[in-house]
Amino acid sequence: MLVSLLKKFGLKFSLNDPRWGRGSDDNKNQDGNKRPNDGPPDLDQLWRDFNQRLSNLFGNKKNGGGNNNGGNGGNPGGTGFTPDMRGAGIGAAVIAAIVAFLWLVSGFFIVQEGQTGVVLTFGKYSHMTPAGFNWRWPTPIQSHETVNVSQVRTVEVGYRGNVKNKQQQESLMLTEDENIIDIQFAVQFTLKNASEWVFNNREQDEMIKQVAETAIREVVGRNKMDFVLYEGREKIAFDSSQLMQQIVDKYKAGVQITNVTMQGVQPPEPVQASFDDAVKAGQDRERQKNEGQAYANDVIPRARGAASRLMQESEAYRASVTANAQGEASRFKQVLVEYQKAPAVTRDRLYIDTMQKIFSSTTKVMVDSKGSNNLIYLPLDKLISQTAAGTAAATAPSSATSTTPALPTDSVTLETQLQQESRTRDSRISREREVR
Secondary structure, eight states: OHHHHHHHHTOOOOTTOTTTTSOOTTOBOTTSOBOOOOSSOOHHHHHHHHHHHHHHHTTOOOOOTTOOTTSOOSOTTTTTOOOOHHHHHHHHHHHHHHHHHHHHHTTEEEEOTTEEEEEEETTEEEEEEOSEEEEOOTTTTEEEEEEESSOOEEEEESEESEEEEEOHHHHEEEOTTSOEEEEEEEEEEEESOHHHHHHSOSSHHHHHHHHHHHHHHHHHHTSOHHHHHTTTHHHHHHHHHHHHHHHHHHHTOOEEEEEEEEEEEEOOGGGHHHHHHHHHHHHHHHHHHHHHHHHHHHHHHHHHHHHHHHHHHHHHHHHHHHHHHHHHHHHHHHHHHHHHHOHHHHHHHHHHHHHHHHHTTOSEEEEEOTTSSOEEEEEHHHHHHHHHHHHHHHHHHHHHHOSSOOOOOHHHHHHHHHHHHHHHHHHHHHHHHHHO
């Protein structure tokens, strides 16, 4: 813009011009030939040309041609020109104003969405600007830095780029039970204060990596190897992120820890095979313990059930025997009372009840008669069957005309006869005993 303005004034300072510094076409001899090249450009002549053009621009044009001041003869190049300091001052002011305007315009800057501008005044922190179109004092008074606060940044500890690309000096850690473990993890974080991130610490990514390594070593050192390898990965990651946040807050790093991701947790490679064998042995031990526990869970309840059943059966048997004994004793006492009242009748009754019980389950009876050597044989089953057959034949003709069925009486009649005979015999025996 400055060059175009100078061109508008008519000033030409092109270095590519072969006539630069050699005067104008007016510098000719009276014969019309150009003057020879006398050396470097005449600074006084350049100043006079510059002031003359400024004067012509602002209406202070001198009478050239015939009015030759200064006694230079008939020089048509304005030999009587006197520099106009007022016009030169106005031109310089215009140029200064243009330069100042351009300088002030250079203080505008744009901050993209998700970023924050940090403004510095003579290198010292001044303030932060939001996203959008902002202005600051131009250089060298103020300057600015743009910080992306929405970006999720990642720091890798124990590896670089790939888990296979391990960094042994970072990943090897000592557990509480004095075992060495190999851990690779990644820390993700965002910025919550751009000024603290820029000014409070140097080499911020390296600082975050060292904080993460320190925190994970402290957490792993408080736990045993088996817990870190298996069931405690999530807890280790959570505790590490909490400890990292506490440390960066003390450092005023302007960082918010968002996530800690465990990429790999395993024993060191030189002892990997031995560790696998130990793990398999531990798994076999656990399997055998589980099998033994399952067998115990199967046998012990059954044994306890059998013992409980036997105890209940014994309790029932004891209760039954006790109740029967008590019943027999009570019955004996009642019989004793009745016996004391009428001994003969009580004996006969006891004898009849006993024989009734015996004959009720007997099909054959052998009777020993006194005074003879003969035994009387009573086939009760055959007698009962013959009586039943005769009764059925007798009732058959009447069954056709009678609607009411006849009740079998053979067994009842036989039983009644036997009871009468036994009572008669028992009475005779009892009388003989009383006579004796």
